[in-house]
Structure formats: structure tokens, C-alpha cells
Amino acid sequence: MTVIATEFPTTRADRRMLARYLPLVPAVAFLAIVFVIPVAQLLFLSFFDNTGVPTAAHYERLVANPTYFRVVLNTLSYSAWTTLFCIVGGYPIAYLVATISARHRNPLLIWILVPLWTSFLVRVLAWMVILGSHGVINRTLLSLGLIERPLDLIYNFFGVMVGSVHALMPIAILMMLSVMLNIDRSLSSAASTLGARKSMAFWRVYFPLSLPGVAASGLMVFVSALGFFIAPQLLGSPSNIMLAQLIIVQLEEALNWEFAAALSVVLLAATILVVVVFDRTLGLSSLTGEVRAGASTRKGGFGRLPGGLGRQLVSAIGWGSVYAGIFLGKILPYRRQRLGEERRSLLWILGLIGIAFLALPTFFLIPISVSENRFLAWPPEGFTWQWYQVYFSSAVWLDATVRSIGVGLATAALSMILGVPAAFVLARQRVIGKSVILSLMLLPMVLPHIIVAVGLFYLYAKVGLVGTNIGLIIGNTIFSLPYVVITVMAVLRNYDERLDQAAWTLGATRGVAFRRITLPILKAGMVTALLFAFVKAMDELAIALFVADAGTPLLPKQLWQEMSYKIDPSLAAVSTLILVIVGLSIAVVQILNSFGAKRG
Amino acid sequence: MKTKLRLDQVAKSYGPVRALRPTTLDVPEGEFLTLLGPSGSGKSTLLQILAGLTACDQGDVWIDGRLSTDTPPHDRGVGLIFQNYALFPHLTVAQNIAFPLEMRRLPRAEIDRRVTRMLEVVQLPHVGDRLPRELSGGQQQRVAFARCSVYEPSIILMDEPLGALDKRLRDDMQTEIRRLHKELGATILYVTHDQEEAMAMSDRICLMNDGGIAQLGTPSEIYFRPRSVFAAEFVGHANFIAPASDRANSKCMVRPENIRILEEAERADTVIDAILEDTIMLGAFSRHVARSVTGERLVAVNWSEEKGTTHRPGEAIRLGWDACDTVHLAAEAGR
Ligand SMILES: Nc1ncnc2c1ncn2[C@@H]1O[C@H](COP(=O)(O)OP(=O)(O)OP(=O)(O)O)[C@@H](O)[C@H]1O
Numbered sequence: 001m002t003v004i005a006t007e008f009p010t011t012r013a014d015r016r017m018l019a020r021y022l023p024l025v026p027a028v029a030f031l032a033i034v035f036v037i038p039v040a041q042l043l044f045l046s047f048f049d050n051t052g053v054p055t056a057a058h059y060e061r062l063v064a065n066p067t068y069f070r071v072v073l074n075t076l077s078y079s080a081w082t083t084l085f086c087i088v089g090g091y092p093i094a095y096l097v098a099t100i101s102a103r104h105r106n107p108l109l110i111w112i113l114v115p116l117w118t119s120f121l122v123r124v125l126a127w128m129v130i131l132g133s134h135g136v137i138n139r140t141l142l143s144l145g146l147i148e149r150p151l152d153l154i155y156n157f158f159g160v161m162v163g164s165v166h167a168l169m170p171i172a173i174l175m176m177l178s179v180m181l182n183i184d185r186s187l188s189s190a191a192s193t194l195g196a197r198k199s200m201a202f203w204r205v206y207f208p209l210s211l212p213g214v215a216a217s218g219l220m221v222f223v224s225a226l227g228f229f230i231a232p233q234l235l236g237s238p239s240n241i242m243l244a245q246l247i248i249v250q251l252e253e254a255l256n257w258e259f260a261a262a263l264s265v266v267l268l269a270a271t272i273l274v275v276v277v278f279d280r281t282l283g284l285s286s287l288t289g290e291v292r293a294g295a296s297t298r299k300g301g302f303g304r305l306p307g308g309l310g311r312q313l314v315s316a317i318g319w320g321s322v323y324a325g326i327f328l329g330k331i332l333p334y335r336r337q338r339l340g341e342e343r344r345s346l347l348w349i350l351g352l353i354g355i356a357f358l359a360l361p362t363f364f365l366i367p368i369s370v371s372e373n374r375f376l377a378w379p380p381e382g383f384t385w386q387w388y389q390v391y392f393s394s395a396v397w398l399d400a401t402v403r404s405i406g407v408g409l410a411t412a413a414l415s416m417i418l419g420v421p422a423a424f425v426l427a428r429q430r431v432i433g434k435s436v437i438l439s440l441m442l443l444p445m446v447l448p449h450i451i452v453a454v455g456l457f458y459l460y461a462k463v464g465l466v467g468t469n470i471g472l473i474i475g476n477t478i479f480s481l482p483y484v485v486i487t488v489m490a491v492l493r494n495y496d497e498r499l500d501q502a503a504w505t506l507g508a509t510r511g512v513a514f515r516r517i518t519l520p521i522l523k524a525g526m527v528t529a530l531l532f533a534f535v536k537a538m539d540e541l542a543i544a545l546f547v548a549d550a551g552t553p554l555l556p557k558q559l560w561q562e563m564s565y566k567i568d569p570s571l572a573a574v575s576t577l578i579l580v581i582v583g584l585s586i587a588v589v590q591i592l593n594s595f596g597a598k599r600g
Numbered sequence: 601m602k603t604k605l606r607l608d609q610v611a612k613s614y615g616p617v618r619a620l621r622p623t624t625l626d627v628p629e630g631e632f633l634t635l636l637g638p639s640g641s642g643k644s645t646l647l648q649i650l651a652g653l654t655a656c657d658q659g660d661v662w663i664d665g666r667l668s669t670d671t672p673p674h675d676r677g678v679g680l681i682f683q684n685y686a687l688f689p690h691l692t693v694a695q696n697i698a699f700p701l702e703m704r705r706l707p708r709a710e711i712d713r714r715v716t717r718m719l720e721v722v723q724l725p726h727v728g729d730r731l732p733r734e735l736s737g738g739q740q741q742r743v744a745f746a747r748c749s750v751y752e753p754s755i756i757l758m759d760e761p762l763g764a765l766d767k768r769l770r771d772d773m774q775t776e777i778r779r780l781h782k783e784l785g786a787t788i789l790y791v792t793h794d795q796e797e798a799m800a801m802s803d804r805i806c807l808m809n810d811g812g813i814a815q816l817g818t819p820s821e822i823y824f825r826p827r828s829v830f831a832a833e834f835v836g837h838a839n840f841i842a843p844a845s846d847r848a849n850s851k852c853m854v855r856p857e858n859i860r861i862l863e864e865a866e867r868a869d870t871v872i873d874a875i876l877e878d879t880i881m882l883g884a885f886s887r888h889v890a891r892s893v894t895g896e897r898l899v900a901v902n903w904s905e906e907k908g909t910t911h912r913p914g915e916a917i918r919l920g921w922d923a924c925d926t927v928h929l930a931a932e933a934g935r
């Protein structure tokens with residue numbers, strides 16, 4: 001009897017327990033079928049040859065040829081450099097935003113977020129305009145007479161770094177910021193009343209407390225960079241390729257699926273290895289944003305270094321900066337400082353340079369899109385609509401645009417349908433295995449998109465979904481879902497559940513309370529999630545490359561192909577139009593929101 | 601006595617909000633001075649200015665006879681205990697307490713010795729290796745005190761240090777702080793909005809209202825000789841009575857414990873006829889609420905008697921008190 005009782009939920013409590021999981025089922029089932037199984041299958045494939053006989057030949061080939069080893073090393077070092085620059089460049093910006101008054105914070109944040117809302121391909125194009133040999137920087141320096149020949153800023157390591165750091169720094173900033181905003185301001189005041197100078201208080205108190213954010217964003221950037229192929233392909237040197245590029249080459253040119261699968265395994269293994277090492281030393285919990293400032297230092301690697309090495313180091317930096325400050329104060333003719341005046345000019349300079357780096361590049365595309373010059377040359381010459389005419393007279397571009405918008409909207413809708421119920425459960429209920437489920441939902445964010453896309457392609461090839469809109473929508477939803485879940489969970493975390501309880505005690509049924517109280521309050525956050533999903537889907541290249549075919553053009557795929565072969569201002573025109581589409585949808589949402597707020 | 605701290609016409613505004621009006625205050629060495637006042641009266645602002653965490657708009661701060669208006673906080677040698685304790689969450693208790701000593705570059709051995717001693721002084725000898733969040737509220741409070749006093753600052757500011765503790769713990773900590781005050785001989789400025797706490801702990805009380813000092817004096821001066829309606833009402837219960845006709849511009853006040861219910865033929869300097877409305881036995885004391893014939897509500901507090909009072913609610917009684925217990929208040933004093 002007891003055995004049966006544990007197997008079948010007979011009591012009411014048991015049934016209620018199960019009912020809690022119900023909203024999670026669609027999202028989990030969805031990811032299991034179109035994400036877990038295809039990726040697993042892909043990995044499986046790497047152990048077979050093209051006739052279906054088990055073999056380790058692909059791995060032997062990998063090991064035997066030092067070129068592949070070099071590509072792996074390249075990828076790792078590229079990711080490490082990207083991480084370093086994102087953190088070093090992003091930290092002052094995050095610190096500036098975290099420590100200015102709340103009134104000034106939002107305007108700065110909006111500029112930091114600009115790149116996140118802009119298509120990655122559009123941003124890469126903007127960097128081509130800026131860094132090219134006829135680009136903004138070279139032409140400006142030449143005309144000022146500062147250089148004689150154009151500098152090599154693009155199609156090399158520098159170009160790749162600029163594009164990748166630009167892509168990933170906003171995320172790094174946001175993750176560091178979320179930890180910094182939780183650092184109690186009175187701690188720095190306390191340090192100063194205890195005798196610490198400003199620089200000392202920073203290094204001994206603020207900096208250690210911000211480290212969990214640094215670690216989390218470091219992991220995020222590193223893992224994302226591992227799977228990057230757009231920036232290396234379009235801004236880098238063809239002699240220096242990354243793993244993800246190699247996978248594409250094997251698939252598209254060598255048509256060697258099994259070897260591509262083996263390469264994917266390597267990429268995946270590298271990703272998992274990094275995540276596991278991170279978890280072992282610092283704890284993955286710091287990723288979900290629920291980390292308490294400083295929580296990881298006890299258990300984590302920093303405090304565990306032998307003899308408090310980390311603390312010694314930070315202390316040494318602290319004293320170093322104190323003495324540097326005193327020394328500078330002696331040799332520079334500073335006037336005596338009034339209390340309350342802060343010397344933060346250096347921080348502001350660093351911060352504003354960083355924000356300009358993040359926000360401004362895309363705007364250079366707008367003048368280029370009406371330039372008469374046939375190349376993406378700076379400065380723009382004359383004025384013409386001809387590049388827009390190219391776009392509007394091209395059936396392929398128009399088809400791609402319509403399809404991208406349609407697929408984007410459908411993806412956003414599907415992501416919401418799957419993601420919102422799951423986010424509600426994950427944010428509010430106590431469910432067993434919550435962290436596992438949450439990890440599954442967020443996994444697509446950190447796994448290289450290319451692996452998922454390739455896995456999906458195998459699956460689709462069997463069931464005939466390649467080149468279909470449904471296939472595209474499903475594929476994009478895999479990547480949009482995490483953004484919906486995160487955004488909705490963040491909104492719910494700030495939502496006071498007692499409001500619902502109040503409504504119930506006032507006589508509202510659960511349904512009515514949800515419709516009249518919960519939904520209106522959460523609406524803005526929900527719409528943001530929807531918009532996020534839409535923008536992500538519009539920009540998803542890996543899915544477009546492997547799931548779409550010649551009959552189903554999509555904006556990112558079209559841009560990618562044209563950018564790889566010929567580059568002319570019509571691409572700038574398309575990019576400008578994409579900016580307009582995204583900008584308009586944000587504006588519409590804002591207007592709807594404020595309209596709703598006034599009415600409500 | 602030597603003046604330890606001096607505020608000279610110090611003022612601070614936050615935009616349109618005048619957090620502190622021009623304020624002058626002298627604190628002698630070794631005094632325990634309490635800033636008492638309602639929420640938003642500028643107590644924290646005053647402490648922040650003294651600690652150097654907030655710059656004042658005008659006026660000067662003198663510490664130990666030195667002009668310190670623009671001295672940064674780390675050079676002031678003024679300890680501050682925050683309302684939320686502000687213990688560094690990433691450092692152990694011992695590391696927290698060692699922090700100010702490390703900032704002063706004391707030798708390691710000396711630091712260890714002082715930290716150990718300080719942990720004994722606050723009676724927490726075994727928690728040195730724990731993190732602050734592994735301590736109870738009261739223990740955290742004591743660590744905050746230890747961290748602040750370990751480098752023996754001659755001035756310690758405390759901003760509602762007991763605000764987060766429950767009643768019993770508060771009582772214990774009050775005694776503890778008094779003891780440490782005597783032991784260390786520091787000058788202490790203590791912020792609270794609990795009047796009993798202020799009475800119990802202070803040498804003098806600085807009563808604050810609306811960004812200014814309403815009255816400055818010993819606890820008994822503040823209690824028995826309030827100079828304004830605000831002071832009279834904020835500390836203890838006040839019975840206001842109509843002033844004599846020749847002093848129409850003032851108000852009179854009597855404390856409840858000075859009002860007696862008069863027996864048949866008993867005489868007093870001031871006598872008022874009233875109707876008893878209610879009597880509440882509070883243990884050692886009983887509280888009588890009455891309404892005078894002119895309509896004023898009067899409260900008298902007297903020793904309880906076992907048989908209970910002979911008067912019933914609704915009965916006419918006579919209330920009386922001595923002339924010396926009447927306090928004359930300026931109507932708008934303290935503004
Ligand atoms: N940083 C600030 N910005 C703007 N206004 C402030 C700031 N700090 C204090 N104020 C205002 O100054 C006034 C005095 O504040 P203060 O914190 O000194 O009061 P308080 O006496 O400590 O009150 P409480 O007992 O509630 O702590 C209040 O009206 C408050 O709103």
C-alpha cells in the first residue's frame with residue numbers, strides 16, 4: 001500500500017505538489033525535445049564515420065593535426081583576452097553607474113544598453129566603417145596629418161577584439177552592476193571613519209565585495225566568446241580562425257558532418273570545463289544574481305588562496321594606491337580640497353569613453369547609408385537615396401525583412417507562452433530540482449549557438465523542418481526563452497506578493513486577482529521580456545544559417561552573406577532600417593506602456 | 601572642562617530640505633551626550649557632519665581645539681557606529697576589528713593583542729573567526745562597538761546603535777555601553793529617539809526638533825524644566841493648563857506625578873475641580889484620567905494602594921499640586 005501511495009498522488013497535498021510543476025512542463029518538454037536531444041545526438045554523431053560505423057577517427061584526426069590544436073588554443077586565448085578587456089573596461093563604467101545618484105543612473109544605463117538592442121551584425125558593420133582603411137579613424141588621423149599610411153585596425157586581432165568586446169561588455173557591466181548595487185554604501189563610510197583613505201576603502205572593502213560580480217561576468221563573457229564566429233569571421237584575419245568558424249567550414253565546405261560534430265564536442269567540452277572549474281572555485285550561484293555581496297569569499301577561491309594571498313594582494317594594492325595618491329598630491333599643485341568634493345574626474349573620463357565606445361558606433365552607419373561613395377568610405381560624400389532603392393527593389397531583401405519580423409514576433413509569442421508560466425513557478429514556488437530546471441532554461445544562453453543550430457539541423461533534416469518558418473520559430477525560441485525567463489523572474493522578484501494576498505482577502509478570486517492586480521503591475525516587465533525575445537530572434541544568425549535555406553531568406557543571414565562577399569552602402573541602408581524597426585518597436589512599447597499607466 | 605567638540609553655526613540643506621539649521625553646540629571632554637528627537641529632526645545629519653561623511657554648507661567644526669571642517673573622515677579620529685553596524689561582510693570578526701589598526705600600520709603582534717583584548721572587553725572571546733552574518737544582532741552590535749573603539753578614539757558617535765534590538769537586549773546593551781564609556785573615558789554622542797534610553801544613559805540631552813536644537817540640558821532639567829511645548833510633550837507626559845490671565849502669551853505645564861487627588865479638606869497651591877473618568881492600575885503606580893470643569897484633560901500618576909482608590913469613575917474630585925511644580929512655557933519657544 002505504501003509503495004502505491006508514493007507512486008500515485010492519492011492525497012490532496014500530493015496532487016497539489018504535482019500541480020505546481022505543471023506550468024514548467026511545456027518549457028521543459030520543449031527544451032528537452034529541440035535542445036537537449038539534438039545536442040546529445042550531435043555529440044553522439046562524432047563517434048561514427050559517414051557510413052554509420054563507430055570510429056574514433058575524427059578525434060584521432062583532431063589530435064594528429066597540430067593545426068586543430070592551434071585553433072583550440074586560439075579560441076581559448078581569444079576568449080581570455082575578450083574577458084580581460086570586458087572586465088577591465090567594464091568595471092569603471094559599472095562602478096561609476098553604481099555610485100552616482102539614482103537620478104543620473106538611468107540615462108547612463110540607457111546608453112550602455114544601446115548595443116544590446118542593436119543587431120550584432122549591424123554593430124560589426126559599423127566597426128567596419130570605423131576601423132577600415134578608408135574608415136573614420138584612419139581618415140581622421142590622415143587628414144590631421146598624424147599618420148602617413150592607414151593603420152591596420154581591421155582584419156586582425158585588434159579588429160576582432162574591438163568587435164567582441166563591444167558585443168559582450170554591456171552584459172559584463174550589467175552583471176557587475178547588479179552585485180555593486182547591493183553593496184551597502186555605509187561600508188565605505190565606515191571604512192573611512194575607521195581611518196581608511198578613499199583609495200584604501202575602495203581596495204579593501206568595495207573591490208573585494210564586488211568580486212562575485214566580476215567573476216560571474218567573467219564566466220559569462222568567456223563562455224559566450226568561446227562560441228563567437230561573427231566577429232572573428234568579419235573583423236578578423238582569415239589565417240587565424242576560431243573553433244566555431246572551423247565547424248562552419250567543415251559543414252559548409254568540407255561537408256564533413258561527423259568531423260564538425262567532433263569539433264563541436266571539443267567546443268562543448270571547453271565550455272563545460274570552464275563552467276565546472278568556475279563552479280568549483282567560486283560557485284555558480286553567483287550567476288543568478290541572487291548572490292549576496294561577498295557571500296562567496298568565505299567558501300570561494302578568493303578567501304581560500306593560501307595564507308589569505310588574495311587579501312594580502314588587495315591590501316598591497318590599497319597601500320600602493322594610497323602612497324601613489326600622497327605622492328601625486330605632493331608633486332601636483334592641487335588646491336586644498338573641501339570636504340565633500342570628490343576627485344572623480346579620472347573615473348568620469350574612463351566611464352564616458354567606455355560609454356561612447358558602446359553607444360556611438362552604430363550611428364556612423366546613418367550618414368554612410370546616404371553617401372554617394374560606392375565603398376564604406378568616410379567621410380560620406382553627397383547625398384543619395386540610391387542604397388535604399390537597392391533595398392526596396394530587391395525581392396530577396398524585402399522577403400527577408402518580412403520573414404524576419406514575422407518569425408521574430410512568433411518567436412516572442414512562443415517564448416512568452418513557454419517562459420512566463422515557468423518563470424512564475426521558478427520565482428515563487430518551492431519546487432524540488434529548481435536549480436536544475438533553471439540551469440536547463442539558461443543553458444542555451446551560455447552554450448555556443450552554433451552547436452545548437454547544427455544539432456537542430458540534423459534533427460530537422462530527418463523530420464523535414466529545414467527551411468520552414470516553424471523550424472525557424474522553434475530554433476529561435478530556444479535562445480529567446482532564457483531572456484524571457486530571466487526578465488520575468490527579475491520583475492517578479494521585485495513584486496510584492498502580499499498585494500495578491502491583499503486582493504484575495506478583499507474578496508477577489510485567484511483569477512480576478514491575477515487579472516486585475518498582478519498583470520497590470522507586471523505589464524511593463526512582461527512587455528520588456530517580449531521585446532527582448534523579439535530583438536534576439538531578429539538577430540539570431542546561427543539558426544538562420546543552418547535552419548533556413550535558399551528559399552527562406554532572413555535578415556541576419558542576408559546581411560552575413562553580403563558582408564562576407566561585397567560590402568557597399570546598401571548594407572548600411574539595411575542596417576539603418578533595422579535600427580529603425582527596433583527603435584520603433586521600443587517606442588511603440590513605451591507609448592503603450594505610458595498610455596496604459598495613465599489609464600490604469 | 602576642556603571642550604572636545606564644537607559646532608559653530610553649522611547648517612546643512614538637501615535641496616529645499618533644511619536638514620540642519622545653523623546650530624552651535626559645545627561638548628566637553630568625557631561627556632555622554634544624547635541627541636534625542638523625532639524622525640527627520642537632523643540627528644543623523646549632525647553626526648555625519650561631525651564624522652566628516654557629509655560636508656556642511658556653512659559654519660565650522662572644531663575637534664580638540666582644531667578647525668576640522670574640511671578634514672577628511674580618515675584623519676579625524678572620530679569613531680562612528682552605524683545604525684546597521686556596517687560590519688564588513690567579507691571579513692571575519694577579528695579582521696573587522698583589526699581594520700582600523702591596520703589602517704594605522706600597527707605591528708601585527710600589537711594588532712593581534714589588541715583585537716584579542718577587545719573581544720574580551722565586549723565579552724565575545726570565541727567569535728573572532730566567524731563572519732558577521734554568523735552572529736546575532738546583539739553580538740554584531742558589540743563587534744561594531746569593538747571595531748570602533750579598538751583604536752581608542754577619544755570621540756565616538758553612535759547613530760541609534762540599539763534601534764534593531766529587542767527590549768531586553770537593549771537594556772543589557774545600555775548598561776554595557778555605559779560601562780565601556782566609563783572604562784574608555786571617551787566622549788560619546790549618542791543618537792536615539794527613545795526618550796527612556798536618553799534619560800537612562802546621558803550626562804546631558806540635546807533635544808532636537810525640525811533641524812535645530814530645541815533644548816540642551818541634563819535629563820532632569822529636560823524633564824522637569826522643559827522650555828517649550830515641544831520639549832514638554834516629547835519627554836514624558838505633560839498636562840497643559842490654561843495660564844493665569846496676566847500671562848496670556850504663555851502656557852503652563854504640570855507632570856502627572858506631581859498632581860495629587862486631594863482628600864476632603866486637603867489644601868494645595870493650585871486646586872482644580874474635575875470629574876474622574878478612569879483609573880488604571882499599572883503596578884507600582886496608578887494612572888488617573890480626569891476632565892476639569894473647564895474641559896481640560898488631566899492625567900495624574902500616584903502610588904498604587906492595595907485597597908484601590910476610593911474614587912469611582914464619574915465621581916467629582918479635586919486635583920491639586922504645589923506652585924513649584926508648575927512650569928511656565930513660552931508659547932513658541934524652541935522654534
Ligand atoms: N541624503 C539626503 N538627501 C536628501 N535629504 C536628506 C538626506 N539625508 C537626510 N535628508 C533629510 O534631512 C532631514 C534630516 O534627516 P536626518 O537623517 O538627519 O534625520 P534623523 O533625525 O536622523 O531622523 P531618523 O530618526 O529618522 O533617523 C530629513 O528631512 C531628511 O529627509
Ligand SMILES: [Mg+2]
Pocket residue numbers: 643644645759
Ligand atoms: Mg537618523
